[in-house]
Amino acid sequence: MATESVTPAPVRFGSSEVAPARATQDRIDIPEFAPSLLPDGNFSLDDRFLDREMSWLDFNARVLELAEDPDLFLLERVNFLSIFASNLDEFFMVRVAGLKRRIAAGLAVPSAAGLSPIEQLEQIMVEAHKLQVRHARIFAEIIRPELAYEHIYMVRWEELTDGERDWLTKMFREKVFPILTPLAVDPAHPFPYISGLSLNLAVVVRNPVSEKELFARVKVPDQLPRMISLDGPRAGSIPGRTARFIPLEDVIAQHLDLLFQGMEILEHHSFRVTRNEDLEVEEDDAENLLQALEKELLRRRFGPPVRLEVTTDINPSIRELLVRELGVEESEVYALPTPLDLRGLSVISNIDRNDLHYPKQLAHTSRHLNESETSKAANVFAAMRRRDILLHHPYDSFSTSVQAFLEQAASDPKVQAIKQTLYRTSGDSPIVDALIDAAEAGKQVLALVEIKARFDEQANIDWARKLEQSGVHVVYGIVGLKTHCKLSLVVRQEGDRLRRYSHIGTGNYHPRTARYYEDLGLLTSSDQVGEDLSKLFNQLSGYAPKSTFKRLLVAPRSVRSGLIDRIEKEITNRKAGLPARVVIKVNSMVDEAIIDALYRASQAGVQVDVIVRGICAVRPGVPGLSENIRVRSILGRFLEHSRVFAFANGGDPVVYIGSADMMHRNLDRRVEALVQLSSREDVADLVALMDRYMDPGTASWHLDNQGRWTRHHKDAEGNPLSDVQSWLLASRARQRAVTRR
Template sequence: MSHPSRLPKDAHPPELKAVWFDRDLAWLEFNRRVLHEALDERTPLLERLKFLAIFTSNLDEFFMKRVGAMRTRAYRAPQPQAIEGFSRHIKSLRAVLLPMLAQQAECFAVVRSRLVQHGIRLATWEELSATQREEASAYFDAHVSPALTPLSLDPSHPFPFLSNLSTSWGLILRHPDTQERMPVRVKVPSNLPQWLPLHTGVAEGELCFLGLHELVRQNAHKLFPGMEIEHGTLFRVARNAEVALDEDGEHDLPELIEEQLRQRRFEPVVRLEFAFGYLPIIRQGLIERFGLSEDDVYDLPGLLDYTGLFQIAALDRPELRDPPWTPLVPKELDEDADLFAAIRTRDILVHHPYESFDATVERFIREAADDPRTVAIKMTVYRVGDDTPFVHSLIRAAEAGKQVACLVELKARFDEARNLHWANELRAAGAHVVYGVMGLKTHTKLALVVRKEGEGLQSYAHIATGNYHVKTARLYSDLGLLTCNPTLTADVVRLFHHLTGYSRRPEFAKLLVAPFNMRDRFIAMIRREIEQQRAGRPARIIAKINQLEDPPVCEALVEASQAGVRIDLIVRGFCCLRPGIPGATEQIRVRSIIGRFLEHSRIFYFANGCDDPLEGEFYIGSADWMDRNLSRRIEAVTPIEPRELRQRLWEILTIALADCRQAWEMQPDGSYRQLTPPEGASGPALLGTHAALMELTRKNCEAPSL
């Protein structure tokens, strides 16, 4: 099957040079905004810890995926200039990142001291009383020591394997009689709680914790009887997570994925982190062992791994966290309503996490699985989590004799093992399991239910912006359309036929499907706005997406700006198009919304000459405006046609554009300026997007008065 041509990875299109912002620097700017949530005094204390952890988690993934892939390409390239270019790029990223890491450490110190005022102490060993040290040491003996495997680093022993994102102590032992020194490595277990709660000497209502890494260090002497520990260096490694798949070989995809998972464990180290007080000889030895440069090494002033703070951020201290939010059930889908009758009455738009995922999307699949009139259920699975009700429903349906077809994307990075497990479970139950189209990732979020109704069959579809993952549905902002519109469901049927069968280039009546027609359709709609502007009719573009990077789309947006079309881009993550450049992007505004929920929904609006915004065109779907989404993935975007649903999308967009609490505006140089509510502000400008949407959802979902 042929696919549309695309630019090489990391290409910098010369046509966009004046307005282009480096993708990796743009990503660091996004993570800076995440870090600012921790720095922001308005953020509750435990939420500040959460954002410190998210900042590190994001950074880990950036090094494993992005830096790892760039490093591999540079060192495999035949030209020596590739390595030089990579080195220069890493230096530029490092220069931006180092001040952010210092801010992270300073912020942790501040939040740590503030938590003490609220009865939560993240103590160091030195701050513990003698009896608390005894309690901690007893815990070490019973629950930690058995899980440790000290490994010698001398020439007579093979160098130990250091797993990805592992934190270790490099210790120097000294024999008290011979004065001989011996280096050893002790890994801090990642599968144990990273903060140990202590109970001795802790007042009622207060909490005291000790970091696991400190517990290991202070009790490490028990692992080496008769030896003295002369020094300890705490370090952490990150490995490349990009392993190329040879999909043209003889092995089937599950075998390739299993091999990829095995290989990934042994991929090269791309980053080394050291805690304050490291021993230079250990540091230099590890740098040489892994073939790294000084630019790949980070000496951190604070914690090495802030992701352990998720444990503390989850403490049941409501006064130190965001106000709780329980997703609400839409009025038309209350528990007494006939779900499929409700969808037949009208299309239903659900907005998570404001509206309940369990009572809408999960219920859609669960009731279809248990309904004797259901003939078939088809779904795409990109990320579903460990204990997923969706797979259990599909298994139940297959065992009941219904036709179940599930496209499981085995190449969903970091979810490969989980998806392979669920694929095997589904196959064992008799479901038809396929792994997508060769050479493409299936990223679209689709479900199809076919039921016997009357003398024929009726199809129902769920077309969404987010994954079928019950946990992230409470944390990510996503949209989904439940519909039985025959034109849309026919398109969904055709797409599933393509995914499970074979067709060279399927045709779709209304769906925008990548890599077939989506980029061309979006560019055509952008250029249509140019024509409307030139004709003196209303022209406007609003796109709410996660990332913006696709050069052809960016070129079209520049043309539209030059023609005078007003363009608002709500881009949560990185944006490679710089706004406000004279003669090019003067009509483009870029803003980012960062807060308690991760903005994940994609909404596209085109005025198309209409005075009434609700008469314009609205779309939602799974794709960002990135080359990978439009060229190398199966994606689906659907039009939203009922006026009442367009009204809801318009409300979401106008709230995000009015936000002066959680919003940041991109500047012409690629930096971002945080907005602040003006004096006398109210509504979304004061509350921010998330609080305003909670308020709106309460209003929309409240029971009608009698």
């Protein structure tokens, strides 16, 4: 293979200098890549991808590192423990369930990493056991004592005063007892169905007359608070004032005699089951997708079990009974200390103690929408006519930008039509209210509601019906594809012409999550973007399969191919001695075709930087394959959710933002949209921000070629590295100060 002999001088990509990457080979087609080029036989072609399931567990391990970090605020660490528990539940419900389904169906196709489903499942079980034990240990041995130091306690029944026990007994009789339904197991009562993610008590009772021991199950009701505050709703909000909580299952356990009157309570143990809760709807066969999905939601509760969590002190005979009756394998049993289901820690993490949380931050209006910082709402349409507005949430307020855009559109008599995608939104969404107001005002309103958004299906069904009843035209997208793109289009009469105003984002139209999800959005009155969105909405609501776009890349047709074309252009520029670099920021990087294109770029000497929050199948730093690829991960106060695709483009940088992660489901089975930014200022700002993410002085995790993530958050002297999210908050504060002057 020929190698390049010319090394160009350092080039500027945006506002930062990038050292020239080392060139190795000319373009090599990965399928023909010679294993002999890899060093010492440590890697082969089959090893070029990391396993996505193990990478997902690695992501959760990074979340646990934050919970362990003594330099972080205590209640934020408690929140990270709760997030870990919720994430792992979803992993078992979807990913582990999917592997078990493939094994049961005899689909033994190996993964991109070369592992069979059985091998993947075996690796998952080993690592998941380690993580769950570590999770429980962090809470019991680290977090719980630190909470006690701050006078925040999770207490047991025996630690309470007589007065507190009396209060809890009264509360139990009035609010808990009427809900409970004890289910016995005997020849007349088969073993009951245990719903997924429910917390349960396995109870052994004895009939004092017959001396016969019997088993019963009591479900801990999930409609009640999991942690009961003993000190009122404001407990713990003042430093030094005690805040105590008792788990609901402990209160139920102390009153089992009221449920089994006349029986002797011998023992009780808590347990929890996780089931396959991924939905399967054959859209081609469903005359009414709404009804088909509702039926599938009912079936979801009866999916096969994939995990059984029990307490470490459970009676072996009870454990054996649960394993047998639930039909789980012994490897799927996770024995953990009480309390189980640490999602309930979210109650404690929400205690209003300013000294134990990140400093409060208030999102401010974008400087391009409200340069004078007055309280009066900006005219969003006028601001959009002046320039494109790049929004960065939560640093820029969602309510005074995207929400205001749609609310003003709803009330503006000149607005003729609004078209909107909704993937996830909140129960009290002002976005939904604005669409309803617009429809009731006589405007043409189209809402594309993705009712198959995982775990939000029922909520989206409810909103779809509410919108339809208000006169909104509701559609559900294209058969066989989820609509994941984040789009708004407003058509306004201006003089003798219709003008289109657009918003394209990386995150959902969800005012609540916009306060802690990091996302980007573009507000623009560009005719090109407006025309592109009109065509795309026509595809989604009608029939326009051959539409072409000017500033959009749209999956499943052109996102993968468009990005690969851009990567190939960087390779061409590198060989011509022109500036060449690729920077991609996503939640997940799994797609093999995209990764192979990045490997080709690395082999050609192009510097490739990948910023990934969660799953990453790229193996960086392998000589001859990926030595010019760096992978970083940023986790912190805000959930890094934006997707950015930046290319040096020979010195004239090109940047896209949008909704797509680099996964098969996004690129092949979803409608996704990326938009190319046109403002040089916006392009420069985003490139500079990507440089900040990759800077050695920024706290992050680094991925090595063995698939190991290492946290870099302190320098050689032990001083903390820069937190990019804190830096962004501070820089926005400085911008506002300059504007006011």
